[in-house]
Amino acid sequence: MVATKHPLTLPYLDKGGGVLEAMHAATMGNLLRQSGQTVLDMLSTKDQHFVRETVQDLILSTDLTKRSGVMDKFLAKKLPPDSGPVTSQVPGWNMNFSQDADRLSFLRILLNAADVSNPAKERSLYLFWTNRVLQEFYDQGDEEARKGLPVTTMPCCDRSKPAVVSGQKGFISFVVKPIFEPLCDFSKAVFESEYLADGDNRAGLSETIGKIGSNFEFWNTVRILQYARA
Amino acid sequence: MEIITLYVALFLLPSHQTMDASKALEHVAMRLGQRYEFFKPTASGEKALCDARILSRLMKAITSSYQESNPYHNCLHATDVLLTSNAYLEHSGVLLLRKSTGAKARPFDWRLSRFALMLAAAGAQHKSCHFIRLIDCLIFLPSLYFTIRS
Numbered sequence: 001m002v003a004t005k006h007p008l009t010l011p012y013l014d015k016g017g018g019v020l021e022a023m024h025a026a027t028m029g030n031l032l033r034q035s036g037q038t039v040l041d042m043l044s045t046k047d048q049h050f051v052r053e054t055v056q057d058l059i060l061s062t063d064l065t066k067r068s069g070v071m072d073k074f075l076a077k078k079l080p081p082d083s084g085p086v087t088s089q090v091p092g093w094n095m096n097f098s099q100d101a102d103r104l105s106f107l108r109i110l111l112n113a114a115d116v117s118n119p120a121k122e123r124s125l126y127l128f129w130t131n132r133v134l135q136e137f138y139d140q141g142d143e144e145a146r147k148g149l150p151v152t153t154m155p156c157c158d159r160s161k162p163a164v165v166s167g168q169k170g171f172i173s174f175v176v177k178p179i180f181e182p183l184c185d186f187s188k189a190v191f192e193s194e195y196l197a198d199g200d201n202r203a204g205l206s207e208t209i210g211k212i213g214s215n216f217e218f219w220n221t222v223r224i225l226q227y228a229r230a
Numbered sequence: 231m232e233i234i235t236l237y238v239a240l241f242l243l244p245s246h247q248t249m250d251a252s253k254a255l256e257h258v259a260m261r262l263g264q265r266y267e268f269f270k271p272t273a274s275g276e277k278a279l280c281d282a283r284i285l286s287r288l289m290k291a292i293t294s295s296y297q298e299s300n301p302y303h304n305c306l307h308a309t310d311v312l313l314t315s316n317a318y319l320e321h322s323g324v325l326l327l328r329k330s331t332g333a334k335a336r337p338f339d340w341r342l343s344r345f346a347l348m349l350a351a352a353g354a355q356h357k358s359c360h361f362i363r364l365i366d367c368l369i370f371l372p373s374l375y376f377t378i379r380s
Contacts, residue, residue: 039280054346097338114315135301190323197326
């Protein structure tokens with residue numbers, strides 16, 4: 001739609017980011033501002049404003065073009081190894097959850113991780129979602145071809161040239177791991193905090209990293225996987 | 231509880247019920263609302279955040295905005311992101327942090343942030359990215375404004 005300059009994309013083209021995410025954020029903002037009964041009615045004016053702003057910020061943070069900026073802001077909270085003794089709620093991280101900005105920074109990472117979390121799930125769930133997303137990519141490629149448009153290559157939408165293995169390995173290496181590794185590091189540090197409630201000693205999010213590794217290795221065992229049109 | 235167990239547990243229904251995909255988002259949002267006490271005052275005296283009926287209506291409206299014909303970017307995927315983001319929040323440990331050390335230290339108040347996360351995850355980000363069908367999706371959106379009104 002952006003390539004064809006469809007009129008529906010125009011209000012969002014000047015936002016400096018993803019058209020789709022800008023549209024979604026605006027839509028959700030409008031939904032939360034409705035007159036009549038809304039899901040925010042029971043909140044104070046201040047809290048309504050906070051929820052609206054947070055929802056829109058979180059939606060916009062899932063824009064792929066903004067993801068590196070979101071990651072950079074989060075990683076900037078990580079203290080260098082030679083920073084010496086620093087009073088922090090989370091060892092090694094300058095994160096203070098009394099502050100809205102720090103809380104929001106964490107939630108952005110969390111939502112982005114959930115958004116690309118298929119390889120961090122059990123194999124059966126991962127393949128269930130992978131099959132669905134591939135089918136949608138190929139449907140998109142078919143329609144692009146019918147319209148005489150170039151078929152999208154990133155991700156691969158051409159069902160005649162399936163690149164499932166390399167596509168999934170690249171997705172895990174360049175999208176999934178760069179989000180989950182710092183998130184899991186952070187979670188591990190949380191469970192080492194002296195500010196943690198007594199008696200809690202869980203594994204945090206570490207199991208997700210194990211599943212990501214296992215699912216990456218799985219693709220090394222797959223020689224050819226073709227999605228022929230049914 | 232492992233993440234996957236929590237993921238499944240939030241999907242669980244009473245044995246006599248079944249659920250189709252079109253009800254998944256509403257079902258999970260309502261389960262989360264009950265689990266996190268969004269619909270009633272908390273034991274520590276905080277007010278309810280929202281009316282369960284209004285949240286249910288909003289989730290129905292959001293569900294309607296997804297393109298069921300999309301294999302991936304549909305309401306089931308939105309439900310997955312809603313579940314997963316909340317499972318990660320619980321397992322990350324941040325909800326267990328206290329503002330200070332000591333036996334009487336109080337936890338941080340994540341309630342509003344968690345409410346916003348739920349709306350963001352469910353709300354609008356996972357409508358179709360499908361090139362052509364997105365047009366239908368966008369045209370449909372204005373009707374949402376009326377659907378969620380009482």
